[in-house]
Amino acid sequence: MSSPPQHASTRRQRCSILSLLITFSLFIEIIIVVVIVVVITIIIIVVVVVVVVVVVIAIIIIIVVVFVIIVIIVVVVVVVVITIFVVIVIFAFFFLIFVVASFIVVNDVIVDVMIIVVVIIIIVAVAVALIVTGIACGKSTVTAELEKRGIPVVDCDKLSRKVVEPGHAVFDKIVKKHGEDILLPDKSGLDRQKLGDIVFKDAEKRRELTAMVGPAIFMEITKALLYNFAVGTSLVVIDAPTLYETEHLLYLVSEVIVVAASQETQVKRIKERDGLTEEQAMDRIKAQMPVEEKVKRADIVIRNDDSLESFQKQANEVIEQIEAKYKYSLFVLWSLPGIALIASIIVGAQFLRR
Numbered sequence: 357m358s359s360p361p362q363h364a365s366t367r368r369q370r371c372s373i374l375s376l377l378i379t380f381s382l383f384i385e386i387i388i389v390v391v392i393v394v395v396i397t398i399i400i401i402v403v404v405v406v407v408v409v410v411v412v413i414a415i416i417i418i419i420v421v422v423f424v425i426i427v428i429i430v431v432v433v434v435v436v437v438i439t440i441f442v443v444i445v446i447f448a449f450f451f452l453i454f455v456v457a458s459f460i461v462v463n464d465v466i467v468d469v470m471i472i473v474v475v476i477i478i479i480v481a482v483a484v485a486l487i488v489t490g491i492a493c494g495k496s497t498v499t500a501e502l503e504k505r506g507i508p509v510v511d512c513d514k515l516s517r518k519v520v521e522p523g524h525a526v527f528d529k530i531v532k533k534h535g536e537d538i539l540l541p542d543k544s545g546l547d548r549q550k551l552g553d554i555v556f557k558d559a560e561k562r563r564e565l566t567a568m569v570g571p572a573i574f575m576e577i578t579k580a581l582l583y584n585f586a587v588g589t590s591l592v593v594i595d596a597p598t599l600y601e602t603e604h605l606l607y608l609v610s611e612v613i614v615v616a617a618s619q620e621t622q623v624k625r626i627k628e629r630d631g632l633t634e635e636q637a638m639d640r641i642k643a644q645m646p647v648e649e650k651v652k653r654a655d656i657v658i659r660n661d662d663s664l665e666s667f668q669k670q671a672n673e674v675i676e677q678i679e680a681k682y683k684y685s686l687f688v689l690w691s692l693p694g695i696a697l698i699a700s701i702i703v704g705a706q707f708l709r710r
């Protein structure tokens with residue numbers, strides 16, 4: 357009768373071992389799950405932190421790089437602008453010294469240097485178109501239209517009149533060379549027709565006269581161009597009938613416009629306009645390079661053998677063409693240094709007066 361209780365106790369023992377095992381395995385499972393959850397959470401946190409850190413660093417790097425690039429661009433632009441401005445102001449100041457000095461000391465070297473400096477300024481800064489014609493081909497008609505449109509015209513024939521007025525050194529040289537007979541009866545100036553009759557007949561005398569008058573005309577042209585540079589003009593037209601004969605101006609110009617007419621037309625117009633004889637007209641025409649030769653070298657040709665209306669129409673088309681081409685040529689860039697140049701002239705003049 358003792359065996360059944362033994363079985364019961366054994367079963368109980370087994371049951372308690374089994375429940376212990378189950379509890380233990382549950383415990384282990386819970387620990388494993390907790391460990392897994394903790395590990396996954398840590399991994400997620402680490403990944404999120406790493407991603408956030410990387411993104412933040414990337415944003416910071418991008419901001420820094422963009423900022424550095426902007427700073428570099430700003431610094432470069434400021435340095436370049438200041439450098440250009442300072443160079444031009446210094447340049448303008450030294451140029452002024454040349455100008456004033458050349459008025460005080462008439463020294464050929466200074467004048468030459470000055471001219472080279474002006475020529476460089478003008479080539480860089482101002483578009484210069486040039487009108488060339490034979491005598492009575494019609495350039496005054498074109499220049500009148502240019503002036504109507506506000507385009508400055510430097511008229512070499514007018515300048516050649518100005519530099520031989522009494523009181524100018526060139527006037528004295530011409531009188532010294534040709535004697536007082538070359539003066540008007542009241543001695544108020546040169547008898548231009550008389551002088552013309554002499555020089556248009558004689559190539560050597562014409563060459564001598566050009567050598568006397570030419571440098572003074574060239575100085576006047578450079579002064580006029582410098583003035584236009586200083587006030588920021590983008591296009592200047594030089595009216596130079598004898599451009600191809602003298603050639604100096606060719607280095608300055610961006611565009612050569614030739615106004616051409618046949619020889620018969622020239623003679624007819626000279627006779628009508630100036631009251632000269634056929635022979636006097638031919639002397640003047642022959643003194644110049646043939647118009648057709650000039651036509652060959654031109655950039656733009658305007659023919660003037662027909663009616664005034666058709667000539668004016670052509671001239672207007674050409675003017676519109678060059679006006680559009682050079683409308684904005686460096687105006688903005690150069691008007692400021694131009695003002696600096698004028699300021700330098702005032703300061704320099706006071707400096708030299710001391």
Ligand SMILES: CC(C)(COP(=O)(O)OP(=O)(O)OC[C@H]1O[C@@H](n2cnc3c(N)ncnc32)[C@H](O)[C@@H]1O)[C@@H](O)C(=O)NCCC(=O)NCCS
Pocket residue numbers: 490491492512513516520548549551552555562565566569570573596597598601640643644
């Ligand atoms: C000889 C001068 C006094 C005659 O004066 P005038 O009033 O009678 O004529 P004007 O000056 O209007 O000239 C008439 C025509 O001849 C042309 N011309 C003038 N000088 C020259 C020259 N040396 N060679 C060729 N053509 C000339 C002009 O361009 C114009 O088309 C005058 O032309 C003069 O001083 N010329 C020398 C200066 C010069 O070379 N001028 C050219 C323009 S830059």
Ligand SMILES: Nc1ncnc2c1ncn2[C@@H]1O[C@H](COP(=O)(O)OP(=O)(O)OP(=O)(O)O)[C@@H](O)[C@H]1O
Pocket residue numbers: 489490491492493494495496497498513597625629660661662663664665667
């Ligand atoms: N198409 C035309 N028809 C008729 N007359 C004209 C025509 N073109 C110009 N003329 C006249 O011919 C003359 C010469 O013209 P303009 O004075 O314009 O020539 P220019 O080239 O300036 O002469 P110069 O070289 O002597 O200074 C003027 O009297 C002008 O009125």
